[in-house]
Every structure is written in C-alpha cells, then in structure tokens.
Amino acid sequence: xxxxxxxxxxxxxxALFRSTxxxxxxxxxxxxxxxxxxxxxxxxxxxxxxxxxVEFPPDVRENVVxxxxxxxxxxxEITPI
Amino acid sequence: MERDExxxxxxxxxxxxxxxxxxxxxxxxxxxxxxxxxxxxxxxxGHRMSIEASRILYNTRNELSDxxxxxxxxxxxxxxxxxxxxxxxxxxLITEKDHVITTALEHNxxxxxxxxxENSGAQISILKCSQDGIPQAQDLENLIRKNTKxxxxxxGSNVTGAIAPLSxxxxxxxxxxxxxxxxxxxxxxxxxxxxxxxxIDLLAFTGHKSLLGPQGIGGLVIGERVDIExxxxxxxxxxxxxxxxxxxxxxxxxxxxxxxxxxVGVAGILAGVQFVKKRSVESIRExxxxxxxxxxxxxxxxxxxxxxxxxxxxxxxxIVSINIDGMPPSEVSFCLDREFGILTRPGLHCAPLAHxxxxxxxxxxxxxxxxxxxxxxxxxxxxxxxCQIARRG
Ligand SMILES: Cc1ncc(COP(=O)(O)O)c(C=O)c1O
Numbered sequence: 203x204x205x206x207x208x209x210x211x212x213x214x215x216x217a218l219f220r221s222t223x224x225x226x227x228x229x230x231x232x233x234x235x236x237x238x239x240x241x242x243x244x245x246x247x248x249x250x251x252x253x254x255x256v257e258f259p260p261d262v263r264e265n266v267v268x269x270x271x272x273x274x275x276x277x278x279e280i281t282p283i
Numbered sequence: 284m285e286r287d288e289x290x291x292x293x294x295x296x297x298x299x300x301x302x303x304x305x306x307x308x309x310x311x312x313x314x315x316x317x318x319x320x321x322x323x324x325x326x327x328x329g330h331r332m333s334i335e336a337s338r339i340l341y342n343t344r345n346e347l348s349d350x351x352x353x354x355x356x357x358x359x360x361x362x363x364x365x366x367x368x369x370x371x372x373x374x375x376l377i378t379e380k381d382h383v384i385t386t387a388l389e390h391n392x393x394x395x396x397x398x399x400x401e402n403s404g405a406q407i408s409i410l411k412c413s414q415d416g417i418p419q420a421q422d423l424e425n426l427i428r429k430n431t432k433x434x435x436x437x438x439g440s441n442v443t444g445a446i447a448p449l450s451x452x453x454x455x456x457x458x459x460x461x462x463x464x465x466x467x468x469x470x471x472x473x474x475x476x477x478x479x480x481x482x483i484d485l486l487a488f489t490g491h492k493s494l495l496g497p498q499g500i501g502g503l504v505i506g507e508r509v510d511i512e513x514x515x516x517x518x519x520x521x522x523x524x525x526x527x528x529x530x531x532x533x534x535x536x537x538x539x540x541x542x543x544x545x546x547v548g549v550a551g552i553l554a555g556v557q558f559v560k561k562r563s564v565e566s567i568r569e570x571x572x573x574x575x576x577x578x579x580x581x582x583x584x585x586x587x588x589x590x591x592x593x594x595x596x597x598x599x600x601x602i603v604s605i606n607i608d609g610m611p612p613s614e615v616s617f618c619l620d621r622e623f624g625i626l627t628r629p630g631l632h633c634a635p636l637a638h639x640x641x642x643x644x645x646x647x648x649x650x651x652x653x654x655x656x657x658x659x660x661x662x663x664x665x666x667x668x669x670c671q672i673a674r675r676g
Contacts, residue, residue, distance in 0.1 A: 220524055220525070220532070220534060221522070221523070221524035221525075221534070221537050222326035222523055223337070223340070223341065223357055223524075223537060224357065225337075226337050226338060226340070227341060227356060229338075229341075230341060230345065241334055243329025243330070244329065251525045251526070252326070252523065252524045253327070253329035253333075253523070254329050274355070
C-alpha cells in the first residue's frame with residue numbers, strides 16, 4: 203500500500219510504464235517470479251504516461267529489471283520515491 | 284444442475300452457433316460481481332478499484348493466451364465482437380494495392396469488408412471448397428500473386444460445421460511469406476487452437492459462442508509477424524496512456540483499444556474461459572461431437588431429410604445443417620419452436636456463398652448446434668420431432 207515505505211523509513215524504488223496494460227503484465231510476471239512488488243499509483247511529483255507503477259525495495263532491483271527484460275516489457279525509468 | 288436452474292420450461296436450445304445458452308453460473312456471477320464491486324474505469328485512474336478493473340482485463344488476456352497458445356497476453360486486443368476484430372484486421376491491413384485470398388465459406392463479417400475493400404481497388408480471390416464444404420488447400424498456391432498480402436479463412440463453418448485444414452493452409456501461407464487471418468468465431472472454446480503451431484498471424488474470436496461469455500465482447504490476437512506500424516486502428520481516442528500526447532499510442536494493445544472497454548463483458552469472458560479450461564476443450568469437443576453424431580445418424584435414417592457437410596465427425600464441429608424435402612427452412616424451424624420448444628436457426632446464416640457451395644441457396648438450411656449443456660436425450664427428442672415434421676411434409 204502507498205505510504206508503507208514512509209512508515210518503515212526504508213527507501214523504495216518504482217518502475218514506470220507506458221500504459222496500465224503493460225503495468226498489469228509487469229505485476230503479473232514479477233509476482234510469478236516471487237518478487238516483493240506492489241502496484242501503486244504514480245506519486246504526484248513524478249510525471250508518467252500512465253497512472254500506476256510498480257514499487258519494490260532496492261535490493262531486488264536487478265531481479266526486477268531482469269524479469270521485465272525477459273518478458274519484453276518496456277519500462278521508462280527506475281527512480282526512488 | 285446449472286442448466287436446470289437456468290432453463291425455463293422444456294425448451295431445447297440448439298442454437299449455440301448463434302449464441303451459446305445457457306451460460307455457466309460462474310459467468311453470470313462474475314459479471315454481477317464486477318457491476319456490484321469493482322465497476323471503475325480500467326487504466327484511467329490509479330485507485331484500487333480502477334486497478335482491479337485493469338487486472339480483470341489483463342487476467343482475461345492471460346487466460347485467452349493460454350487457451351489459444353499465444354506467447355504475449357498484450358497481443359490480445361479486445362473488440363466488441365468477431366465482426367469488429369475482422370474489420371480491424373482487414374481494413375487496417377489491406378490497401379488498394381493488395382490481393383487477398385479467402386474461401387467460399389466465409390461469414391459476411393469477412394466477405395462484406397472484403398467486398399468493400401474491393402470497391403476501393405483491392406483484389407480478392409476465392410479458394411474453392413468441396414461440396415461438403417472443405418476448402419481445398421492444395422489449390423491455394425495457384426491463387427497466390429505477387430501482391431498477395433493475406434489469406435483469410437473461416438476455421439469452422441457456421442453453415443456446414445466443416446473444419447478448415449488450418450495447419451496445411453498455415454504452412455502454405457507462411458512458406459509464401461503471407462499473413463494468415465483466422466476467423467475462429469465458431470471454434471474458439473470448442474476446438475483445439477494453437478496460434479503458434481498452426482502458424483496463425485491474426486485470429487478473431489467472439490465471446491458469446493463457445494467461450495460461453497456475454498454478447499458484445501470479442502477480440503483480435505495480433506501475432507509477432509504483423510507489423511503494427513502498418514495495421515491501422517479502426518478508431519482512435521482515449522486510452523488512459525500517453526494522455527499528454529495528441530497522437531494515438533503506437534504500442535499494443537492500446538493502439539487498438541480506444542475508449543472505455545466493455546469490462547463487464549470481459550469479466551464474463553474470463554469466467555467463460557475458466558469454465559472451458561476446467562472442463563477442457565477436448566472433453567467439451569468430445570461431448571458436442573457425441574451429440575452431433577447422434578443427430579446426424581438420426582437425420583440420415585429419416586426419409587425426406589437431407590444432411591449437409593462432411594460425413595466424418597472428425598472434420599466437423601457441433602453444427603448440423605439439414606433440409607426437409609418440400610419445406611422451407613423457416614417453416615421447419617418455426618414448427619420446431621412452436622410445437623416442440625426446439626430452438627434452431629433457419630436461413631442463410633450470414634454466409635450466402637457457403638450455401639451456394641453446398642447447393643442450398645437461396646432457401647438456406649435448418650441449423651442445429653448443440654452445446655456443452657445439451658444432452659443425448661434432447662437429441663433423441665429432436666430426431667423424433669424432425670421425423671414427425673418430415674412425415675407431414
Ligand atoms: C464464422 C463466423 N464468423 C464471424 C461471426 C461473427 O460473430 P459476431 O456476430 O460475434 O461478430 C460468426 C457468428 O455469427 C460466425 O459464425
């Protein structure tokens with residue numbers, strides 16, 4: 203859930219996509235790979251093409267990128283929130 | 284169980300090729316649940332209900348991909364029905380310079396867009412069929428020209444029930460470097476389809492027949508060999524993505540999905556596909572072909588009844604077209620409904636050329652199409668009813 207990152211004080215990263223359809227596919231394949239990700243709205247201060255993004259802790263960044271690439275899902279950038 | 288609750292009175296519904304009925308309870312429940320609990324706009328907002336609606340769309344693409352063996356779920360584009368999907372593929376792809384090959388068994392949802400394209404300069408050739416309604420794959424090569432772009436084929440005939448030799452046609456088409464568009468309106472959900480193995484490039488499906496979903500939802504699967512830069516969308520508009528740009532997104536599926544989708548319909552297809560997968564396409568086919576076999580055998584023993592289509596059940600789906608000597612199909616169908624509560628479809632079934640091929644033009648046929656919820660007992664009742672009507676005729 204949004205806000206969780208703030209509560210734990212832990213930094214989180216987000217990956218942005220071109221469309222909600224691609225974000226949905228990302229959620230599905232990342233969950234299948236058992237990665238600790240959450241779908242969430244894109245934070246206000248970040249501009250994005252679509253309203254939702256995928257949030258994850260920094261230590262799984264490499265795995266997230268790998269899985270997205272393997273599944274040919276285009277993502278824009280990975281930024282901290 | 285399910286069907287007893289849904290059937291009212293003693294109707295025998297054998298018009299599943301037009302629209303399947305009854306629907307699995309789970310389909311109705313999924314649609315009601317969506318309307319009640321998650322009827323937000325998918326892809327337009329980031330809140331949980333909108334995300335849930337988007338998830339329904341994705342899960343459905345995923346289940347359909349699994350059913351049809353499509354590698355990437357985002358290649359499943361939702362349309363309002365097979366007709367829209369076929370229009371998108373044909374009008375999006377074919378220019379006035381192109382040549383298209385199709386068969387004599389096409390539904391008007393292929394034939395009419397093709398005739399329209401022909402009026403603006405495109406060339407059309409028609410692959411002949413045997414009298415029992417099977418397209419002659421061996422003649423396909425001879426029809427190919429320098430500017431041939433596409434082969435369009437009806438996978439399962441809605442008139443004769445004949446199955447087209449898809450893998451043969453797929454191979455010839457691929458070897459010649461052409462694209463293959465398959466109209467799977469009658470086969471998706473009741474006959475095994477393998478998008479990859481059968482070398483299909485575009486496949487149109489509809490939700491309200493053997494996928495056991497509601498009317499008004501279907502789609503087009505767009506294969507990797509189709510250059511989407513050259514496939515024009517039928518309509519452009521809001522997609523929820525790239526909202527700051529005034530140009531249509533150039534990626535799948537958004538390029539072809541403008542406007543708020545029929546998400547409640549998609550929720551229905553999702554439950555329908557899950558029902559089909561749980562029963563398995565193979566066992567549904569086995570059931571429907573057993574019923575079809577009973578019908579054909581019964582009709583063939585009845586004097587004055589002519590049965591159309593292939594003799595072998597293996598070359599068929601669950602559709603049986605007949606005529607009773609001296610009686611117009613509309614009259615037979617009306618008697619069956621009024622006197623026996625048997626619901627069939629008379630006439631041309633939107634495929635005039637197919638009727639010319641089998642020698643049933645312009646009167647058409649009476650079509651029986653048993654589905655997953657029909658029983659053998661019902662088939663016996665149907666045969667007796669047809670016997671009675673034929674004796675009178
Ligand atoms: C072979 C075939 N193609 C296309 C269609 C069109 O399907 P829909 O009416 O759902 O667009 C049908 C059904 O009527 C059909 O039988």
